[in-house]
Amino acid sequence: MPGQTITEKILSRATGHPVRAGDIDVARVDLAYVQDGTGPLTFRQMEKMGLARAANPSRSVVFIDHSSPPPRKELASDHVYLREFADKTGMVLSDIGEGVCHQVAFEKFVRPWDVVIGADSHTVMGGAMGAFATGMGSTDVAVALGLGKTWLRVPSSWSFHVAGHFGRGVYAKDLILKVIGDIKTDGATYMAMEWGGPAIASMPMTERMVLSNMAIEAGGKCGPQPSDGETRRYLREHGRGADWREIQPDPDAHYERVSQYDVSNLEPMVARPPQEDNVVPVTHPSVKGLRIQQVYLGSCTNARYEDMKVFCDYMKGEKVAKGTRLIVTPASKEAYVRALQEGLFQILLEAGATINSPGCGACPGVHLGVPGDGENVLSTTNRNYVGRMGNPAAFTYLASPATAAATAIYGVITDPRGM
Amino acid sequence: MSVGRAWKFGDDISTDLIAPGRYYHLRSNLPELAKHVLEDARPEFAAEVQTGDFVVGGRNFGKGSSREHAPVIIKLAGAKAVLAKSFARIFYRNCINIGLAAVVVDTDRIDDRDELEIDLERGVVRDRTKGFELKFPPLPSVMARILAEGGLAEYIKNHGDLIIART
Numbered sequence: 318m319p320g321q322t323i324t325e326k327i328l329s330r331a332t333g334h335p336v337r338a339g340d341i342d343v344a345r346v347d348l349a350y351v352q353d354g355t356g357p358l359t360f361r362q363m364e365k366m367g368l369a370r371a372a373n374p375s376r377s378v379v380f381i382d383h384s385s386p387p388p389r390k391e392l393a394s395d396h397v398y399l400r401e402f403a404d405k406t407g408m409v410l411s412d413i414g415e416g417v418c419h420q421v422a423f424e425k426f427v428r429p430w431d432v433v434i435g436a437d438s439h440t441v442m443g444g445a446m447g448a449f450a451t452g453m454g455s456t457d458v459a460v461a462l463g464l465g466k467t468w469l470r471v472p473s474s475w476s477f478h479v480a481g482h483f484g485r486g487v488y489a490k491d492l493i494l495k496v497i498g499d500i501k502t503d504g505a506t507y508m509a510m511e512w513g514g515p516a517i518a519s520m521p522m523t524e525r526m527v528l529s530n531m532a533i534e535a536g537g538k539c540g541p542q543p544s545d546g547e548t549r550r551y552l553r554e555h556g557r558g559a560d561w562r563e564i565q566p567d568p569d570a571h572y573e574r575v576s577q578y579d580v581s582n583l584e585p586m587v588a589r590p591p592q593e594d595n596v597v598p599v600t601h602p603s604v605k606g607l608r609i610q611q612v613y614l615g616s617c618t619n620a621r622y623e624d625m626k627v628f629c630d631y632m633k634g635e636k637v638a639k640g641t642r643l644i645v646t647p648a649s650k651e652a653y654v655r656a657l658q659e660g661l662f663q664i665l666l667e668a669g670a671t672i673n674s675p676g677c678g679a680c681p682g683v684h685l686g687v688p689g690d691g692e693n694v695l696s697t698t699n700r701n702y703v704g705r706m707g708n709p710a711a712f713t714y715l716a717s718p719a720t721a722a723a724t725a726i727y728g729v730i731t732d733p734r735g736m
Numbered sequence: 737m738s739v740g741r742a743w744k745f746g747d748d749i750s751t752d753l754i755a756p757g758r759y760y761h762l763r764s765n766l767p768e769l770a771k772h773v774l775e776d777a778r779p780e781f782a783a784e785v786q787t788g789d790f791v792v793g794g795r796n797f798g799k800g801s802s803r804e805h806a807p808v809i810i811k812l813a814g815a816k817a818v819l820a821k822s823f824a825r826i827f828y829r830n831c832i833n834i835g836l837a838a839v840v841v842d843t844d845r846i847d848d849r850d851e852l853e854i855d856l857e858r859g860v861v862r863d864r865t866k867g868f869e870l871k872f873p874p875l876p877s878v879m880a881r882i883l884a885e886g887g888l889a890e891y892i893k894n895h896g897d898l899i900i901a902r903t
Binding site for chain 2: 332334340341342343354355357358362365366367368383384389391392394395398435436437438440452453454455456457459460463464466467468470502503506507533536538592681682683687700702703704705706707708709
């Protein structure tokens with residue numbers, strides 16, 4: 318039998334027989350989760366189907382993260398329903414203050430070789446663990462929770478082979494923005510975006526997560542990566558060393574497409590509104606020097622401890638520019654506690670930042686940093702659609718934490734390499 | 737077969753345009769949320785759409801989040817189907833799961849307010865205003881079955897399980 322991609326390997330195991338790209342099959346689900354924006358509909362569908370139980374309660378998680386703590390009574394009442402349903406079914410509850418679903422799932426639940434189905438599109442971040450992780454709608458996740466399985470078509474794979482060394486001030490966020498700019502927001506629709514090559518092998522897990530997280534921004538079904546020594550290190554660091562298992566694609570695996578990138582000459586990138594593929598280097602005249610009213614350091618894409626550390630390395634001893642505000646929302650309690658313990662909050666607060674409790678914060682436009690009419694936001698998040706951050710009359714530019722820090726200091730979009 | 741008027745939208749209609757985040761608190765009140773469907777793309781749509789009309793997009797319709805509320809409120813507003821040159825993966829699957837037909841067809845020649853006639857079984861869209869026909873491929877059999885039964889929840893109620901043949 319010819320070789321398999323990472324996706325084909327995981328799905329062969331989960332379906333119980335060898336599968337190929339294009340096959341339609343039923344797969345066992347190893348982890349399923351909802352968040353507070355999608356969970357209420359999921360649970361109402363479970364009740365409607367007569368499936369108001371969890372096939373695997375300890376591997377079924379309810380995250381309260383998108384409106385956390387709730388800014389309105391309707392959302393607070395959704396949370397009441399979610400907590401009651403979790404209690405009734407024995408599902409795990411990750412309540413307010415714990416953090417963004419994908420980040421907390423990655424820290425505590427996702428394992429190499431898992432099939433992960435989440436009712437949120439950025440579930441794809443689990444691919445960085447060497448898992449098959451994909452987002453689905455509420456009814457699909459209702460079935461995954463209730464029956465412990467899902468149906469799917471095995472996606473064909475697009476190999477992204479990455480070589481070279483990142484220069485100072487350039488990060489995985491710049492690479493993924495460059496890739497999305499090249500292949501566009503629907504370039505990888507229905508496909509697995511599989512990452513590999515020496516630059517991935519030497520990349521810390523928290524950077525790999527950025528690449529898998531934004532697979533959906535190119536339409537990808539998943540963003541798998543090998544599970545290797547770095548994966549093992551990350552799991553051990555999180556007290557889960559026993560969860561580690563290796564996964565690599567076969568050398569003769571079939572890829573529908575192959576793209577080569579060399580990051581050595583990569584520049585910091587910025588995605589302009591109104592979507593993630595409208596990408597230019599930070600030096601481009603359309604963004605360089607552009608006035609920014611709000612810098613947002615948050616989301617499952619770029620608000621881990623490591624992101625805040627990069628940000629603070631630039632920000633230490635500096636102040637946020639007059640006319641610009643800085644809002645920071647750590648992605649998880651783990652990130653929050655470590656940033657606090659290691660003095661990052663001191664740096665941020667002295668610079669003039671506002672720090673929110675862990676969660677999605679301003680990213681999906683519910684609360685905690687909705688921009689005003691005509692304002693520009695430089696954000697470390699993953700989407701910049703019209704209305705994404707809660708105001709269709711505001712403009713969001715996506716960039717790395719380093720670019721965000723340089724921009725906060727000067728109040729205009731600034732190349733972090735000059736600092 | 738169904739007949740209705742086309743509401744034409746452009747490329748890259750995101751789920752944030754269909755179900756904006758600022759109405760997050762209405763997600764458990766879908767009839768109220770439906771009053772804001774596609775508000776940031778065409779503010780008049782929610783108030784003027786008639787039962788049986790069609791939403792017609794361009795490329796990559798429904799890109800972005802997994803919110804199933806997006807196709808649900810298009811359906812609640814009265815639209816009979818969504819036609820587009822291509823769909824984002826999660827949105828497409830959500831449409832079928834909630835019993836809303838999603839048709840992949842070249843929509844370039846269809847203009848706003850054209851009267852359309854759609855035959856899902858034969859795979860034909862007829863533009864009555866302009867007098868041309870477009871053919872579209874059938875759904876994969878598993879999705880056709882879910883749609884025919886009214887959506888995934890009804891399918892599971894009927895069968896109690898995912899009865900899906902490997903192909």
